[in-house]
Amino acid sequence: MTFIRALLADRRSATGLGLVTLVAALALLAPWIAPADPLLQTDVLRTRFLAPFTSGPDGMMRWLGTDQLGRDILSRLLYGARISLAIGVLSALFAVAVGMAVGAGAAVFGKRTERVLMALTDAALALPRLVLLLALVALFEPSLWLVVGVLGLTGWMPIARLVRAEVKGLLARPFVDAAVVAGANRWLLLRRHLLPNALTPVLVAAALSVGNAIALEAGLAFLGLGIPAPAPSWGNMIASGRDALVHAPWIATVPGLALVVAIVAFNLIGDGARDALDPSVATRGRVPSAHRAEGGKARDERVR
Amino acid sequence: MGIGLALVWAVVTVTFVLLHLAPGDPARLWVSPGAGADELDAARRALGLDRPLLIQYVGWIADFARGDWGTSLAQNRPVTRVLLDALPHTLLLSAASLMLTYVGGIIVGLIQAVKHRSRIDTAITTVSLVAYGMPAFWLALILVLVFTYTAARNGWPQWLQFPAMGVAGLNADFLSPWQRLVDRLRHLVLPLTTLSLIGAAGTARYVRGALLDVRSLDYVRTARAKGLTPVAVELRHVLRNGLLPVVTLLGLALPALFSGTVFVEVIFAWPGIGREMVGAVGARDYPVVMASTAVFASLVVLGNLLADLLYTAVDPRLRRPAT
Numbered sequence: 348m349t350f351i352r353a354l355l356a357d358r359r360s361a362t363g364l365g366l367v368t369l370v371a372a373l374a375l376l377a378p379w380i381a382p383a384d385p386l387l388q389t390d391v392l393r394t395r396f397l398a399p400f401t402s403g404p405d406g407m408m409r410w411l412g413t414d415q416l417g418r419d420i421l422s423r424l425l426y427g428a429r430i431s432l433a434i435g436v437l438s439a440l441f442a443v444a445v446g447m448a449v450g451a452g453a454a455v456f457g458k459r460t461e462r463v464l465m466a467l468t469d470a471a472l473a474l475p476r477l478v479l480l481l482a483l484v485a486l487f488e489p490s491l492w493l494v495v496g497v498l499g500l501t502g503w504m505p506i507a508r509l510v511r512a513e514v515k516g517l518l519a520r521p522f523v524d525a526a527v528v529a530g531a532n533r534w535l536l537l538r539r540h541l542l543p544n545a546l547t548p549v550l551v552a553a554a555l556s557v558g559n560a561i562a563l564e565a566g567l568a569f570l571g572l573g574i575p576a577p578a579p580s581w582g583n584m585i586a587s588g589r590d591a592l593v594h595a596p597w598i599a600t601v602p603g604l605a606l607v608v609a610i611v612a613f614n615l616i617g618d619g620a621r622d623a624l625d626p627s628v629a630t631r632g633r634v635p636s637a638h639r640a641e642g643g644k645a646r647d648e649r650v651r
Numbered sequence: 652m653g654i655g656l657a658l659v660w661a662v663v664t665v666t667f668v669l670l671h672l673a674p675g676d677p678a679r680l681w682v683s684p685g686a687g688a689d690e691l692d693a694a695r696r697a698l699g700l701d702r703p704l705l706i707q708y709v710g711w712i713a714d715f716a717r718g719d720w721g722t723s724l725a726q727n728r729p730v731t732r733v734l735l736d737a738l739p740h741t742l743l744l745s746a747a748s749l750m751l752t753y754v755g756g757i758i759v760g761l762i763q764a765v766k767h768r769s770r771i772d773t774a775i776t777t778v779s780l781v782a783y784g785m786p787a788f789w790l791a792l793i794l795v796l797v798f799t800y801t802a803a804r805n806g807w808p809q810w811l812q813f814p815a816m817g818v819a820g821l822n823a824d825f826l827s828p829w830q831r832l833v834d835r836l837r838h839l840v841l842p843l844t845t846l847s848l849i850g851a852a853g854t855a856r857y858v859r860g861a862l863l864d865v866r867s868l869d870y871v872r873t874a875r876a877k878g879l880t881p882v883a884v885e886l887r888h889v890l891r892n893g894l895l896p897v898v899t900l901l902g903l904a905l906p907a908l909f910s911g912t913v914f915v916e917v918i919f920a921w922p923g924i925g926r927e928m929v930g931a932v933g934a935r936d937y938p939v940v941m942a943s944t945a946v947f948a949s950l951v952v953l954g955n956l957l958a959d960l961l962y963t964a965v966d967p968r969l970r971r972p973a974t
Contacts, residue, residue, distance in 0.1 A: 470658050472903070477910035478947045481932050482940055486669055562786045566914060569788045570929055585789055592792060593800050600796075603789035611784035 350547055353623040360619025363554075366612035370605075374428035381422035382407065385579045389417060399597050412597045414587060420601055423579035427602060430580040431609060434495055435561040439553045441499025442560075446506025447549065451537055453507070454514035465511070472504040477566065484572045491574050494567060498560045506552050513545035551620040558613030565606055581606050655952035662948040663715065666941050667708060715945075721938035725931065730942045733927060738946070740818060741923035744842060745912050751847035752904075756854025757894065763855065764862035764893075765885060775855070782852035788914040791845045795918070798841060813840045816920045842919045846911050850904070857900060862893040895966055902958035905951050 354360040373380070389405070399412040399420075412420050453464040483497045517523060518541070526540050567573040568582025569589075576583060581602040588599025686694075695701050699710065714721070720730040759779070763772045782790075795815040802812040814820065820834050865871065866889050874888045875881075913925030920926070924943050931939035963969045 470661060472906075474662060475906040475909040475913075475947050475951060477913050478928065478944055481913070481928060482666055482944050483669065484932065558784070565786055566788055569786075569914070570917065572932065585792070589792060592796055596796055599789070599792050603786070603793070606786055606789065607781060607784050610786070611781055614780065614784055 350550070354616065354620055357619035357623045359615045360623065363612045363615030363617075363619060366608060367616065370428055370609055370612065371432060373425055374432050377422075377425040377429060381419075381425045383419040383422045385418065385423040385426040386577055398595075399601075412595070412601075414584070414598045415591050415595070418579075420584070420598065423584055424581075424602060424605055427579040427581045427584060428605070428609075430491075430574065430578060431561050431564065431606070434491065434498070434564045435557040435609075435613075437495045438498035438502060438560040438564075439557040441495060442502035442556055443506055443549060443553050445499065445503035446552075447510050447542065447545075449503065450507040450510025451514055451542060451545075453511045454518065455533055455537060455541070461511075464507070468504045468507045471501070472508075474501075476501045476563070480563065480567060481570075481572065484567065489567075489572055489575060494564055494573055498563055502556050502560065506549060506556070509548055509552050510545055513548055514541045517541050517544055551617050554613050554620065555617035558610045558617070561606065561613070562610050655956060658952055659945060659948050660712075663712070663941070663945050664708075666944050667711065720942045723931075723936055723939050725934040725936040725939070730938045733939060734924060734942055734946055737922055737924045737927045740921055741912060741916070741925060744839075744846070744915070744921060744923060745908055747839070747843055748846035748850060748912075749904075749908060751843065752850030752854055752908075753897075753901075755847060755851035757858050757890075757897070759851065759855040760858025760862060761885070761890065763859040764866060764889070767863060767866075776859075779852035779855050782848055783856060785849060786914075787845055787849055787911045788918055790849065791841070791915055791918040794841050794845060814838050815841060818921060842915045842921055845915050846908070849911065850908065854897070854900070854904075858893070858897055861896050862889055865889050865893040891965075895962075898958060898962050898965055901961065902955040905954040905958075909947050909950065 354364060395413060395415050395417040399409065401412070402408045407419075409419060409421070414420055414423070449464050449468060453461040453468075479501050480497055483500075484493065487493055523536065523540060526536055531539070564573055564580065565582030565585065568580045569586045571586065573582050574580050584602040585599045585606075588595070588597075588602070591598050692701075699707060702710075718731060720734075722728065723730050723733050726733060759775060763775050766772050798811065798813045799815040801807075814837060816838075818835065818838050819831070820826075820838070823831055823834055826834060871884065871888055874884045879888075909925070912923065913929060915921065916923045916926040917929050924946055927939060928943040928947075930936070931943065
């Protein structure tokens with residue numbers, strides 16, 4: 348609860364949380380508020396390429412226009428939010444799970460394990476994520492779960508580094524000694540004391556990685572390697588608008604703006620949360636903090 | 652160096668394993684669609700697919716290390732040829748963008764740190780936040796929409812119109828050397844802007860934070876107190892130390908840069924390795940996919956090595972004492 352309060356006290360993360368809540372609400376309510384079926388194609392020749400704020404032959408208002416198949420862009424946008432958010436959140440959860448396992452394992456299970464696991468992490472971190480994604484997607488049939496899995500498997504590294512640093516810091520604290528004296532074994536220590544206390548910075552990194560994952564999913568979709576076509580993912584919508592860029596620029600512009608809003612919202616949460624959690628910011632510069640450095644790395648790992 | 656080679660080897664091996672785990676028979680891509688079982692067997696033998704996996708792996712890695720990277724299935728020419736043709740274009744684009752990203756990002760970040768909490772700082776922070784949130788492929792499309800289509804349709808002045816395709820105009824062969832250079836540069840503008848704008852926004856965010864951390868340290872106050880001019884304080888005391896973490900960022904920024912290059916190459920029909928790779932993925936041209944993965948991994952390793960050298964160059968504490 349104090350975490351949420353700290354987030355809301357910072358203007359950036361409050362804005363970000365507000366935007367994310369809005370997008371999530373729109374996504375959840377899509378079936379009720381969308382004016383049309385996102386896949387509905389009626390009389391294609393007469394309903395396609397309708398500009399925003401015009402109504403077609405059926406008299407229906409097209410707030411954001413229609414695409415080259417006469418599908419309602421507002422409806423597709425709302426349903427697309429479901430796909431983008433689902434992929435972003437699921438793959439971030441996946442990345443957090445793997446990252447916490449690797450990071451905590453490296454911190455707790457001795458020097459040799461640590462060296463192996465961190466070498467693995469650094470190696471994975473040094474690869475262009477998109478190149479890995481391309482190679483993986485090339486080998487299997489694209490689907491929602493493949494995209495989630497692949498994004499998670501290529502996104503856990505910053506979280507592993509963060510968790511390791513955090514847990515190692517906690518290990519030096521007296522309450523851990525107290526727990527050991529009280530007879531806690533390694534698993535109990537991890538579950539009850541170390542991981543819960545390391546969770547907050549992980550949440551920050553997770554927020555940033557949701558933004559990354561949304562951007563990457565759209566990128567894959569744009570290259571035709573994301574979720575297969577008729578599904579209204581934002582990346583698919585931008586891709587389909589590319590050919591009509593000259594005479595119907597709204598098809599690609601509108602979902603792109605939505606994408607920017609969503610990504611910026613998650614970045615705002617991450618930014619605000621990092622400062623809210625970091626005691627060194629209040630007295631700026633006195634203590635160079637591990638969080639800030641790691642957060643910066645996590646942030647800059649994203650795809651461009 | 653050893654770690655770098657190990658990394659490239661690991662990437663290549665993982666790719667090899669994945670390739671053989673993946674559903675689908677490469678031999679089927681090799682023969683004509685209606686081929687019978689015996690033809691398929693022959694193709695498998697010809698491609699060496701009937702041998703045990705370990706033997707295949709050893710043979711393949713030996714070829715790979717010797718520089719024999721196989722033949723592209725889609726283009727029917729040596730993979731090395733395909734990639735060597737593409738490499739200079741990728742290097743040009745990413746090196747130029749790396750420079751602009753860092754120069755632009757550092758200048759903007761410095762301005763923000765000096766004008767901390769001013770209106771300029773807030774404005775730039777907002778702009779860079781949004782720019783940093785833009786997916787490269789979308790920004791590229793918007794730039795094309797504005798500076799190619801809209802500019803041409805509304806008859807904007809020539810210097811505001813930029814081509815959106817390829818590295819040179821169709822008439823490049825008939826131009827004088829000077830005109831050809833200008834033509835090349837004009838083709839570079841939009842792809843480079845896409846990459847550098849997003850990159851510089853991210854760098855500026857980072858530089859601003861790093862410089863602000865340094866500016867409130869005691870030795871900076873000392874420098875001011877002993878009467879140094881503000882410019883000398885900012886440049887010699889703040890910038891020099893504040894940029895140290897930014898140099899480390901270089902190694903981490905490279906993977907992101909190459910990822911961005913892939914999109915930009917696809918959209919602007921820039922004939923680099925990223926575009927080759929996307930094409931190869933679409934065509935299931937496995938040798939090219941593998942080789943371009945390896946090339947990207949090697950480029951990143953090389954870049955990290957460079958970043959390490961640079962780091963020792965800018966941080967005197969890491970230099971070994973002269974013997």
